[in-house]
Amino acid sequence: MRAFAEPPLVDEAAELLAAAPVAAIAYAFTSSAYVIGARGEAYMLDRLRERAHGLPVVATCAATVEALHVLGIARIGLVDPPWFDATLNDLGRGCYEEAGFEVPYAAPCDLPSGQVLIRPDALHDRVAAQVPDEAEAVVIGGNGFRAVGVIGALEATLGRPVLTANQVLLWAALRAAGSATGDIDGYGRLFAHP
Structure with a gap:
């Protein structure tokens, strides 16, 4: 699980995605965050944002x-x-x-x-x-x-x-992309919170 959060593959994927017409990248892998811890996930996100040329990158546990x-x-x-x-x-x-x-x-x-x-x-x-x-x-x-x-x-x-x-990852990706989250029904109190 640790390998999914370490270079080079995830870093290369972030760089490739940053070239696409997307407003944010979401990294969906809870267990790798569990293995590397909160600080490790924060470090990974900083690294991926750099490879994505500043495009927002969010991950499950941080979200x-x-x-x-x-x-x-x-x-x-x-x-x-x-x-x-x-x-x-x-x-x-x-x-x-x-x-x-x-x-x-x-x-x-x-x-x-x-x-x-x-x-x-x-x-x-x-x-x-x-x-x-x-x-x-x-x-x-x-x-x-x-x-x-x-x-x-x-x-x-x-x-x-x-x-x-997946709910928090969607919420964080929408926020990172600058989209409103308050108009989304069926995803709990989080999406109703201002």
Whole structure:
């Protein structure tokens, strides 16, 4: 996973994308951020922005941290995909703790392992049952984790923000590109926040 965040391939890809008519680049790889940590991800983003000739580059965990700050969250419940093992989940906890958050709950989701096996109703029920009340928000990690479809229902059930890897990455990419995020429905409280 570390290799996906290190030169030369990702750097070359950023440079190639910067030549395309895009307003921002989104790096969608949660587990590599867990492995390299918050500081490592920040370093990678700086490096990629340089290779992209100043074009904004955003990444999942950095975007999640930014979103949590915007929402005023200090304590999170971290739910990772079932295919993340305990070691990778612990690295995820450490990544968010390094960024200044308390993580009273962190675990891989107890569902069948496999992207196509994740059903929104099952994910909703597991997260609602597992994340303790002391978590001010739920963070669902993993860009391959099909979780966007449960944001609204989980927020209604839990009464607190739910952030998923792809949701925060889209939010950060739109902000980096200078686009408004407030007119987007179905992606949770984050998109309704000014």
